[in-house]
Amino acid sequence: MxxxxxxxxxxxxxxxxxxxxxxxxxxxxxxxxxxxxxxxxxxxxxxxxxxxxxxxxxxxxxxxxxxxxxxxxxxxxxxxxxxxxxxxxxxxxxxxxxxxxxxxxxxxxxxxxxxIVNDKLNILVIIFGIALFFSTLEYFDFSFPQFVDFVKLFILYFLVVNLVRTRNKFLIMMWGLVVLGAIACLIGIFQHYRGIGVDYGEGVIRIRGTALDPNDYAMHIVILVPMVFALLFNYKNLIIRGLLLLILILLILNIVFTYSRGGMVAFGLVLGLSIMGFSFQRKKLILPILLLAVGASVLLPMIPEKYWERAKTISDFSDPAIQARLDTWKTGLGMIADHPVRGVGLGAFRYEYTMRAYMGSDVKTRASLFSHNAYLQIGAELGVPALIIFVLLIVFSWIDLLKAEKLFLKKGDLLFAGLSLSLRLGLLGFIVSAVFLTQAFLTMFWIILPLAVVAKIFAREDAGKYASA
Structure with a gap:
């Protein structure tokens, strides 16, 4: 009873x-x-x-x-x-x-x-959002619409953390990101062959896919590359592997057609580490080398000569674009020194730069420019406290993904160990790209952060079950 x-x-x-x-x-x-x-x-x-x-x-x-x-x-x-x-x-x-x-x-x-999932990263995201709001008070009418754009990323973070509750949903989301990336790449290929894109007076048409800017688009693609490797190494079905190889080729071609130099550097690093990381994780060294050789033989003839010409300018400090970036970095550091607490205001970097460029004599590039560095963007616009929070978000996410990968490997779960590694390499791609590009509020970055929390939760749950078995 x-x-x-x-x-x-x-x-x-x-x-x-x-x-x-x-x-x-x-x-x-x-x-x-x-x-x-x-x-x-x-x-x-x-x-x-x-x-x-x-x-x-x-x-x-x-x-x-x-x-x-x-x-x-x-x-x-x-x-x-x-x-x-x-x-x-x-x-x-x-x-x-x-x-x-x-x-x-x-x-x-x-x-x-x-x-509701409780994690230290949640607190950091909330604090970062508060700092972002306070940075709008300087030029509220101008900055607040940009704060509204961040709100969707804020919501996205908490939706992913709290709604991706099963391993299947995690896997579906990873596949979904890859498929969406493939669709964007098909649009990018169409743009390239139709001459649709942005011309910055450099003699090339730079595609932007489904993003607003070629550099933004390149950063998204760089993050997707290790995800494709993770799925490629963990699925034995030949049809699935063939489709993933095709997607990888599309990603590489789209990065080339963006002509993004920051994207080039980040892509080269992420591609090399993806091949090495997954090879050592799975103890398979011959297959990746063969894939690299075949891929290079197929792709190299398709890469335009102008891409290599642009790549050579990365270390050319006399190049006007490189000189402009050096000017923005130097001026951005000055903004941080003058406004260390609250910054110059959300989205106000390019206008503050223009004013300083015409008032100072040591700045050669006198035009309205973005920071071309996500860390300078945060520090100059939001202040040093917000920059510290931003860096902590990256550091804790990296640690969570590294711990998750080790726990999955200990259990013998190679699929989720590979997915954790792919997210960590994607995060590394963002870290490197962010040195050269402005996108601190990149959508893919704000997807990696909550997925790091979810991966850690799954790994700990599995470790607990493994220990009690």
Missing amino acids: ADKLEQNTTLEEERPIIEFPSLVKLIIVSGALFVGLSLLILPWYLALAIFFALGGMIAVFFDPYMGLIAFLIGALLHPLEFFSEVFASMHVSTVLAVAVMFIWAFHIIVYRDFK
Whole structure:
């Protein structure tokens, strides 16, 4: 009798606040009524859009993880921009992030699913967000819209940390990132052969894929390269391996067609370490060398001569672009020295640089320039405290991924050990790229951070089960 009473009590505690069948019926009836009425007032395509939006909201309520995947598609591919220029000026991905967050919150309330992941990285992200907000106070009207752009990354971090709760969801997300990268690369190849891209007066058209800037796009691709290696080394199916090799070739070609020098340096380092790291992890040295030889023989003839010409200018300090970067770095350090606590204001680097360039005599490049260094960008715009937090985010993520990899290897889980290594190498790619490029708020970077937390949690859970077995 006592056991039955305890079982009933447990079932009562697990029952949602609102009965699920009644809730679903209410949402479906209300949604159908709304769509039906919209057909009388709105054009058919808007009514159809409303129908799919409501259907999507119901699907996300069933499983908020589906909303996270939809958000990733929107944040990485920006698909609506291809249909109308109006969407390009709207914060569509931010709106989608907020919508998914609220639906997830509603799901939590209804199901009493108050299992929120607690980790030191969460605290650092919150502190960084607060520092970011305070940096908008100097030029609030100008800086606040850029803070709104960061909000989607803030939401993305906490969605990934709390919604990727199973190994399958982790694996699906890794595959999803690779597939989205492949789609972006196909768009990039189309842009290259159609002459679509950005011309900075250097005699080449630089593709930007689904990003706003060629350098931004190159950083995304560099991070994806080790993920492809991780999957390639852990799947034996020949069809899957063939597709992954094709994706790897697409990634390499897209990096070439961005003509990003910072991307070149980071890619070369990440590619070499990926081959070495996965070879030693799996104790297979011959296969990677063969793949490298075959890949080089296929790809080298496809690389334009202008790419090699641009690569040679990396160490040429007389090159105007290199001189401009040196000027921005020197001026950026001056901004940090003059505004060490709160910085010059979020997004204000290029305007502060222009003012200092025309007022000072030691700056040769007098134009509106970005920092071309993510660390200087954070330090100059947000202040030294925010820069310290930013570096700590990178350091703790690196440590978490290294610990996760070792625990997975100890258990013999080569797949997740490889995925942890790939995320760490992707993080290294960002660390190196960030020395030459401005993107401190790169979407892929803010995906790696929460995945590091999730990988560590899975590794510790598996280690606990392994120890108790």
